Amino acid sequence: MSDDEDVKNLLSKAFGQEPPLGIDRDEVLAQGRKRLRRKRFFEAGSVVALVVVAAVGAATLTRLADTPDTKLPPAASSTQQAPPGPDLPVTSPPFPPSAHTTTNTRLPTSVTVTQQQLTAMLYAVGVFTEKEAQPLPGHSDLPGFQKMGEAYFYEADVQRGSTRGYVQIMVDPGRGGTVTCDTVPRPYGGCQIRTDKNTSVTVSNYQYSTGQRSVRAEGVSPTGARVVASADNLTARERDAHLPPPDAPPVLSENELVILVTKAGFGD
Amino acid sequence: MQDRDAEFGEYLDSRASVMRRTAYLLCGGDWHRAEDLVQTTLTKIYVAWPRIRRDGSVDAYSRKVMVRTAIDESRKAYRSRESVVDELPEPLTTPPVGVEDAVDVRRALAQLPAGQRAVVVLRYWEDLSVTETAQTLGKSEGTIKSQAAKGLATLRRLLGSGDLAGAGDGG
Numbered sequence: 001m002s003d004d005e006d007v008k009n010l011l012s013k014a015f016g017q018e019p020p021l022g023i024d025r026d027e028v029l030a031q032g033r034k035r036l037r038r039k040r041f042f043e044a045g046s047v048v049a050l051v052v053v054a055a056v057g058a059a060t061l062t063r064l065a066d067t068p069d070t071k072l073p074p075a076a077s078s079t080q081q082a083p084p085g086p087d088l089p090v091t092s093p094p095f096p097p098s099a100h101t102t103t104n105t106r107l108p109t110s111v112t113v114t115q116q117q118l119t120a121m122l123y124a125v126g127v128f129t130e131k132e133a134q135p136l137p138g139h140s141d142l143p144g145f146q147k148m149g150e151a152y153f154y155e156a157d158v159q160r161g162s163t164r165g166y167v168q169i170m171v172d173p174g175r176g177g178t179v180t181c182d183t184v185p186r187p188y189g190g191c192q193i194r195t196d197k198n199t200s201v202t203v204s205n206y207q208y209s210t211g212q213r214s215v216r217a218e219g220v221s222p223t224g225a226r227v228v229a230s231a232d233n234l235t236a237r238e239r240d241a242h243l244p245p246p247d248a249p250p251v252l253s254e255n256e257l258v259i260l261v262t263k264a265g266f267g268d
Numbered sequence: 269m270q271d272r273d274a275e276f277g278e279y280l281d282s283r284a285s286v287m288r289r290t291a292y293l294l295c296g297g298d299w300h301r302a303e304d305l306v307q308t309t310l311t312k313i314y315v316a317w318p319r320i321r322r323d324g325s326v327d328a329y330s331r332k333v334m335v336r337t338a339i340d341e342s343r344k345a346y347r348s349r350e351s352v353v354d355e356l357p358e359p360l361t362t363p364p365v366g367v368e369d370a371v372d373v374r375r376a377l378a379q380l381p382a383g384q385r386a387v388v389v390l391r392y393w394e395d396l397s398v399t400e401t402a403q404t405l406g407k408s409e410g411t412i413k414s415q416a417a418k419g420l421a422t423l424r425r426l427l428g429s430g431d432l433a434g435a436g437d438g439g
Contacts, residue, residue, distance in 0.1 A: 004391075004392055004395075007388070007392040007420065008392050008393060008395075010373060010423070010427070011293060011373070011377075011388075011389070013370055013373045014292070014293060014297055014370055014373040014374045014377060015289065015370060016370030016371070016374075018289075018299075021284055021288060021303075022303050023280075023284050023288070023303055023310075025277055025281065027307070028280060028307055028310045028311060028314070029273055029276070029277065029314070031307070031311040032311045032313075032314025032315060033314070035311050035312070035314065035315050036314065036315050039315055
């Protein structure tokens with residue numbers, strides 16, 4: 001017996017009574033898909049400004065959320081209609097790297113924002129409630145912002161009445177830059193730029209051969225925070241179960257995503 | 269996505285038990301931590317699946333991810349069973365028998381620093397060459413030989429094992 005085999009035999013003695021394997025295949029797949037979604041989201045450089053809503057603005061935002069889409073026209077400056085893109089096998093929009101320019105505008109360093117504060121501010125906007133947000137498959141904790149590096153990340157399955165879908169929000173304080181339809185993930189069905197109180201937001205929509213539909217909004221606030229919010233017409237739970245998407249729009253409208261992205265402020 | 273899930277699922281079913289044993293040794297003899305490590309490793313493999321499947325490097329990638337994750341996690345959190353003591357306990361004078369064997373080998377493994385333990389596991393449990401071990405850990409071959417020799421010397425001393433008397437990393 002070689003010396004190496006002696007060592008191997010010794011190591012084999014460490015196992016003793018081996019317990020049954022406790023690794024759940026479906027759980028691993030769900031975690032893997034989640035990690036893949038996050039990786040694709042980050043690769044676009046899509047990180048987001050802080051969503052901060054002053055109490056005074058909350059009521060206004062609630063009214064805006066109730067306003068039909070036709071009453072919130074896009075900015076006249078730029079509307080682009082891309083030709084239909086190829087059918088994609090992916091279940092979430094691809095996020096190519098974006099070319100950000102930097103600005104000198106940064107958030108006040110005296111402001112400390114916790115994940116819990118971010119989550120509370122998100123629900124205070126009034127686009128959807130805490131009760132309407134369900135944890136993703138494999139998670140028992142209520143949805144809330146999680147810190148990932150310098151950015152904050154939120155995801156949930158949102159159920160509002162008969163409509164439902166996966167919602168994802170990224171926040172990157174002080175990231176700055178500008179937004180254009182050139183840096184929006186492609187292929188999109190349409191992209192437009194909306195301007196609201198000196199904040200420009202790109203709004204893009206996607207539709208795939210599977211029937212999945214998504215909308216995405218990205219903006220940079222005057223304080224230099226970058227926010228990206230997206231909504232699907234399919235929940236993560238349905239996607240993991242390989243269920244077909246319903247014939248319905250994404251759970252949040254373009255206007256609602258614009259509200260999430262633009263109604264931001266600091267220091268209050 | 270469904271093809272990825274099906275292929276990856278087959279890989280998981282065929283390799284999870286084997287991976288867990290390696291993870292168990294890397295974690296110094298803890299089945300719970302071993303399963304956590306395997307689960308973390310598998311989720312990372314899932315993300316890279318198309319590329320590593322195409323390259324035919326699934327097992328090598330899996331090994332690299334698992335070992336590096338184990339070392340990273342051992343550096344993050346202090347765990348008393350992995351602390352490196354200043355003085356080694358007295359070696360056993362009589363070789364243990366049966367269940368006691370497992371406990372003593374586990375304890376001895378846990379005494380090794382995470383890096384040395386990884387080298388010993390890769391070299392002698394996974395049967396990797398010095399070159400392969402160096403590539404997996406991102407270290408020089410000289411470092412691998414040195415750490416293997418130190419790891420075996422510690423195990424030899426802790427276990428008083430005659431079986432390791434001649435073992436060493438000749439290359």
